[in-house]
Amino acid sequence: FTVKVLKNTTSLSWEPVTGASGYRLYRENNIIFDTPDITVFSDLDLEFDKDYTYGICSYDQDGDDGPRDEILITTHEKVLETSMNAIADLEKISLNWEKSKLRVEHKYRVYRDSELLTEVVDTSFSDIVPAGKFYCYTITIVDKYGTESPNSNAECQKVLVNFPRM
Numbered sequence: 001f002t003v004k005v006l007k008n009t010t011s012l013s014w015e016p017v018t019g020a021s022g023y024r025l026y027r028e029n030n031i032i033f034d035t036p037d038i039t040v041f042s043d044l045d046l047e048f049d050k051d052y053t054y055g056i057c058s059y060d061q062d063g064d065d066g067p068r069d070e071i072l073i074t075t076h077e078k079v080l081e082t083s084m085n086a087i088a089d090l091e092k093i094s095l096n097w098e099k100s101k102l103r104v105e106h107k108y109r110v111y112r113d114s115e116l117l118t119e120v121v122d123t124s125f126s127d128i129v130p131a132g133k134f135y136c137y138t139i140t141i142v143d144k145y146g147t148e149s150p151n152s153n154a155e156c157q158k159v160l161v162n163f164p165r166m
Contacts, residue, residue: 001013001014001056001071003054003071005073005076007075007076007078007145008044008045008046008047008075008076009042009043009044009045009046009075010042010043010046010054010073011040011041012025012040012041012042012043012054012056013039013041014039014056014069016037017058017066020059020060020066021036021058021059021060021061021063022034022036022058022059023035023038023056023057023058023059024056024057024059025041025055025056026054026055026056026057027043027052027054027055028052028053046075047075048075048077048078049074049075049076049078052072053071053072054073055068055069055070055071056068056069057069076145077102077104079106079143079149080141081140081141081149082097082108082141082149083153084096084098084137084139084152084155086155086157088158088159088160089159090160090162092127092128092129092159093126093129093137093157093158094125094126094127095110095124097139097152098123099123100141102143104143104144105143105144106141106142106143106144107119107120107121107141108121108139109139109141109142109148110125110137110139111138111151112127112136114138129159131158131160131161131162132158133158133159134157134158135156135158136155137155137156137157138151138154140152
């Protein structure tokens, strides 16, 4: 009996049992799936960051349950977007954003003009770009499972052209 968790979805599978007339899958002691022969099930749209107890048993031709195997899982935290700001000077565009509240390991993806520029673990980044052109940036958060948040707000800035020297 195995369970894989991705975001707020679980994928469960089990080995067929010789002589079984079917299988019952339980979540929190309530039957959520009853089948004569299928050995996989996906439980969708669960709550994020919540514990669930699953149980699986086979049953005989009279419908009597055999022993139940149970497993406790926790769905992943929801990866929420962050908010960011950008400031330009004569050399670079500096980005700063709010730290994610995720408890699991995570990193930040910096996008410039909708293209992935880099991944960082800090909450700031400086981009040295040519003067006189606007660049637009967004930030996403990626948790250790590879789940990426929605985009942050977009911030567009340009490095100013320096004044002439006398």
